[in-house]
Amino acid sequence: MNSYVPDTTYDEMFDSSGQARPHYAPLKEFFDELGADELKHRRRAADLSFLHQGVTFTVYGHEDSTEKVFPYDIIPRILTAREWAPIESGLCQRITALNLFLQDIYSKARIINDGVLPSHLVLSCRHYLRQMRGVKVPGGVYVSIVGTDLVRDEQGQFFVLEDNLRVPSGVSYMLANRKVMKETFPSLFSRYQVRSVASYGQALLKTLRSLSDLNHAEPTVVVLTPGIYNSAYYEHALLAREMGVTLVEGRDLLVHDSIVYMRTTSGLKRVDVIYRRLDDDFLDPVAFRPDSSLGVPGLFNAYRQGKVTLANAIGTGVADDKALYAYVPQIIRYYLGEDPILPNVETYILTNDAQRQHVLQNLDKLVVKAVGESGGYGMLIGPHSTKKEQDEMAEAIKKEPRNFIAQPTLDLSQAPCHLGRGLEPRRVDLRPYVLYGEKIRIVPGGLTRVALKEGSLVVNSSQGGGSKDTWVLAEDEQ
Amino acid sequence: MSSSTMLSRVADHLYWIGRYLERAEHTARVLNVQSHSALEESPERRRRQVCDVLSALRQPELNLTDMNEAAYRLALDPDNHSSVRSCIRNARENARHVRERISSEMWEQINKVHLHVGGAETNSLFQNRPQQFYQEVQVGIHLINGLTDSTISRDQAWLFVQVGRWLERAGLLVTLFETYLQNAEQKSYLDWLGLLKCCTAFEAFRKKLGVELNSLKIVDFLILNERFPHALHFSIMQLRKSLDELAAETENRKARELHRLVAKMHHDLEYQRPDEIAGTNLLLYFDRFRRDLQTVHALVYRLYISWEVEF
Numbered sequence: 001m002n003s004y005v006p007d008t009t010y011d012e013m014f015d016s017s018g019q020a021r022p023h024y025a026p027l028k029e030f031f032d033e034l035g036a037d038e039l040k041h042r043r044r045a046a047d048l049s050f051l052h053q054g055v056t057f058t059v060y061g062h063e064d065s066t067e068k069v070f071p072y073d074i075i076p077r078i079l080t081a082r083e084w085a086p087i088e089s090g091l092c093q094r095i096t097a098l099n100l101f102l103q104d105i106y107s108k109a110r111i112i113n114d115g116v117l118p119s120h121l122v123l124s125c126r127h128y129l130r131q132m133r134g135v136k137v138p139g140g141v142y143v144s145i146v147g148t149d150l151v152r153d154e155q156g157q158f159f160v161l162e163d164n165l166r167v168p169s170g171v172s173y174m175l176a177n178r179k180v181m182k183e184t185f186p187s188l189f190s191r192y193q194v195r196s197v198a199s200y201g202q203a204l205l206k207t208l209r210s211l212s213d214l215n216h217a218e219p220t221v222v223v224l225t226p227g228i229y230n231s232a233y234y235e236h237a238l239l240a241r242e243m244g245v246t247l248v249e250g251r252d253l254l255v256h257d258s259i260v261y262m263r264t265t266s267g268l269k270r271v272d273v274i275y276r277r278l279d280d281d282f283l284d285p286v287a288f289r290p291d292s293s294l295g296v297p298g299l300f301n302a303y304r305q306g307k308v309t310l311a312n313a314i315g316t317g318v319a320d321d322k323a324l325y326a327y328v329p330q331i332i333r334y335y336l337g338e339d340p341i342l343p344n345v346e347t348y349i350l351t352n353d354a355q356r357q358h359v360l361q362n363l364d365k366l367v368v369k370a371v372g373e374s375g376g377y378g379m380l381i382g383p384h385s386t387k388k389e390q391d392e393m394a395e396a397i398k399k400e401p402r403n404f405i406a407q408p409t410l411d412l413s414q415a416p417c418h419l420g421r422g423l424e425p426r427r428v429d430l431r432p433y434v435l436y437g438e439k440i441r442i443v444p445g446g447l448t449r450v451a452l453k454e455g456s457l458v459v460n461s462s463q464g465g466g467s468k469d470t471w472v473l474a475e476d477e478q
Numbered sequence: 479m480s481s482s483t484m485l486s487r488v489a490d491h492l493y494w495i496g497r498y499l500e501r502a503e504h505t506a507r508v509l510n511v512q513s514h515s516a517l518e519e520s521p522e523r524r525r526r527q528v529c530d531v532l533s534a535l536r537q538p539e540l541n542l543t544d545m546n547e548a549a550y551r552l553a554l555d556p557d558n559h560s561s562v563r564s565c566i567r568n569a570r571e572n573a574r575h576v577r578e579r580i581s582s583e584m585w586e587q588i589n590k591v592h593l594h595v596g597g598a599e600t601n602s603l604f605q606n607r608p609q610q611f612y613q614e615v616q617v618g619i620h621l622i623n624g625l626t627d628s629t630i631s632r633d634q635a636w637l638f639v640q641v642g643r644w645l646e647r648a649g650l651l652v653t654l655f656e657t658y659l660q661n662a663e664q665k666s667y668l669d670w671l672g673l674l675k676c677c678t679a680f681e682a683f684r685k686k687l688g689v690e691l692n693s694l695k696i697v698d699f700l701i702l703n704e705r706f707p708h709a710l711h712f713s714i715m716q717l718r719k720s721l722d723e724l725a726a727e728t729e730n731r732k733a734r735e736l737h738r739l740v741a742k743m744h745h746d747l748e749y750q751r752p753d754e755i756a757g758t759n760l761l762l763y764f765d766r767f768r769r770d771l772q773t774v775h776a777l778v779y780r781l782y783i784s785w786e787v788e789f
Contacts, residue, residue: 266728
C-alpha cells in the first residue's frame with residue numbers, strides 16, 4: 001500500500017494528508033497484512049470464480065470471442081452510513097418527482113402550461129411518445145426500476161450525473177461482485193458490518209407484483225430479454241433466477257384478443273407483468289419499429305387496454321433525456337415543493353443562444369454529450385480531445401443544438417485499485433438501484449464503476465470500464 | 479408458479495442439454511476403449527477397427543484409416559459437429575439459454591467442462607495422454623449428471639433433461655450394437671470384450687453371466703437386461719418413466735399416442751427372449767427400433783415444443 005500516492009482529486013480511501021480515512025483503516029490494515037503474493041493468489045481465485053460462473057458481457061464488433069468476463073477490481077469501495085443516508089433520501093425524492101412528471105407530461109402537462117418547462121424541449125425529445133398520451137398506467141408508476149449515476153467532486157460532495165429511467169443495467173454485477181468478494185476475503189468482512197444486498201431479487205419481485213392492476217393474489221411476472229446475444233443477457237437470466245420467474249424472449253409470447261400469453265409445455269399461459277429489458281422501439285413491431293423481430297406484435301395494444309403491465313412503462317426516456325436533466329431540480333420543486341437533496345451537475349442547454357456561445361468558446365474545457373446516446377458513445381471530453389475533434393463537435397452542435405448538452409469536466413473521485421502492479425488510483429462513479437412500486441425500495445449498495453485506463457474519466461463498460469464491490473456500512477465507527 | 483410453468487423453448491434447450499451431454503460422454507467412452515485396445519492389434523485389424531469405431535459413432539462418411547486421426551476428428555475437431563468438443567459446446571450453449579432454469583451448480587460444472595475441453599492446452603493433453611483426456615471428460619460429465627440429480631427439483635426441467643438423455647442413450651446403443659453385433663460369427667473374444675467395455679458393462683456382465691462370451695449372452699445382457707444402466711431395456715424403461723411423469727406434470731391430454739408407442743417398445747424388451755432377437759434379422763430389428771425412437775422425438779416436439787396454437 002506504500003506505492004500509492006493520491007493526487008489532487010477526492011480520494012475515497014485517503015484524506016489530503018495521505019492518511020487512510022477511518023472507515024478504510026481496517027481495510028488498509030488487512031491488505032498490508034495480506035502481502036502482495038497472497039493478494040495475487042486471491043485475485044486468481046476470484047478471476048476463476050467469475051469465469052466459472054459465466055459472469056460475462058458481450059462486446060459488439062468482436063468476432064473472435066464475443067463473451068468477456070466483466071472487468072472488476074478486488075478492492076471494495078466503502079461508504080459510511082452517514083454518506084449513504086443523503087443518497088438514499090435524495091434518490092427517493094428524485095424518483096418520486098420524476099414519476100409525477102411523467103404522469104403529468106403524458107396527461108395534462110401542467111408543468112408546461114405553468115411555464116416551468118419549455119414545451120419544445122419535451123416535444124422535440126426522441127423518447128417522448130405521443131402514443132402514450134392519455135394511456136392509464138397502473139398506479140401512475142411509470143418508472144419502477146432506476147439506476148442513478150452519482151459522482152463526487154473535489155470536496156467529496158455527491159452529484160447526480162444521469163438518471164437511467166429506461167432499462168438500467170448492471171445490478172447483476174453488484175450481486176456477482178458481492179458473492180465473489182465474500183468468497184475471496186471472508187475475513188475482511190468480519191472486520192466490518194457490511195449491509196447485505198442479497199434481497200434485491202425479492203425486492204424486485206415484490207415491486208413488480210405490486211404494479212399489477214389485477215386482483216390476482218399472484219400475478220404472473222416474466223422477464224423479457226432480447227436473447228443471449230444481448231450484452232446484458234447474463235443479467236436478465238440472473239434476475240429471472242433470483243425472482244424465480246420465467247425468462248422469455250419475444251418469440252415465446254403472443255397476443256390474442258389483447259391478452260398476452262406465453263407458449264408453455266402445457267399450452268398457453270397468461271402473462272400479467274412484464275419486466276422488459278427491451279427498448280421501447282423494439283417492443284412491438286406493429287406500434288413501433290416494424291423491423292423489430294425481438295418484440296411481440298400487438299403488445300402495445302394490450303398494454304394500452306390495461307391487460308398487461310410493463311416495467312418500466314413505455315415512454316419514460318423523455319425524463320432521462322440529457323437536456324431535460326438540467327430541469328430536474330425545477331421538476332422536484334414544482335411537484336414536491338422541496339429543494340433537491342442531491343444536486344445536479346451544472347448543465348448547458350445548447351438551444352439557448354448565450355449558453356451555446358459560451359460552450360462553443362470553451363470546448364477544450366467542457367464535456368459534450370449527445371442527448372440520445374448512452375453507454376459513453378458520442379461524447380467529447382474537452383481536455384482529452386484534439387482540435388479536430390473539437391471542430392467537428394462545434395459543427396455538429398451548430399447543426400443540431402438540441403442533440404447535445406455540455407457540462408464542466410468533472411474530476412470524478414478516485415479509489416485505489418489492484419491492477420497487477422500494486423495499488424493505483426482510478427476514477428469511480430456510483431450507480432445505486434432504486435425500486436418504486438407500492439413503496440420505494442433501495443438496496444444498500446450499488447455498482448461502483450471504475451475507469452480502468454489510467455487517467456480516464458469514462459467508466460462505461462463498453463469503453464473499458466470495470467466495477468468494484470460497493471459496501472454500505474451498517475453504522476459508523478466512533 | 480414457475481415450477482409448473484415451462485416455456486416450450488426452454489423445454490427444447492433442456493432436452494438438448496440431456497442429448498448432447500450423453501453423446502459427448504458416449505463418444506469419449508467408446509474412443510477410450512477402442513483406441514486403447516487398438517494398440518495391440520495387427521495393422522489390418524486396426525484398420526477394420528477404425529472403420530467400426532466410425533460407424534459405431536455414426537460417422538462412417540469420415541472414411542479414415544488411421545486411429546489417431548479418427549480419434550482427433552471424433553474427440554476434438556471443432557468443425558465436426560458430433561465431436562466431443564462440439565457436443566459439449568452445444569450443451570453449454572443450450573444451458574446458457576436456460577441459465578435461470580437450471581441450478582447454478584449445474585451451470586458452473588457445464589461451463590467448467592466446456593472451458594476445459596475447449597481450451598488450447600487440451601490439444602496437447604490429448605496428444606500426449608489421450609486416456610487421461612477421455613477420463614477427464616467422462617468424469618466431468620458424470621459430475622454434471624450428479625449435480626443435475628442432486629440440485630434440481632424433480633419437475634419439468636429435470637424431466638426434459640432425462641428424456642433427452644435416455645432417448646439419446648437408446649439411439650447411441652442401437653448404433654453401437656448394430657456395428658458390433660453384425661456378422662456375429664466372425665467376432666472374437668476381444669471384440670465382445672471391447673463391446674462390453676464400451677458400455678462399461680464388463681464387470682456387471684461377468685457377475686451376472688460369467689466369463690464366457692458369445693452373441694446370445696451379449697444380447698441377453700446389453701439389450702434385455704432391465705437393471706443395467708447401459709442396456710437398451712433399462713434406457714427405454716427410464717425414457718418411458720420420464721415421459722409418463724412429464725405427461726402427468728404438464729397435464730397434457732394429447733400424450734396418449736406417445737405413451738402407447740414407448741410402452742410398446744418397453745413391453746417388447748420386457749417379454750422377448752435373447753434367442754428370438756438373435757434369431758431374427760438384426761439389421762431389420764435395429765432399423766425398426768431406430769425409426770421408433772425418431773417417432774418418439776417427433777412426438778415430443780409435437781406435444782411440448784413446437785405445437786400449433788389453437789383458439
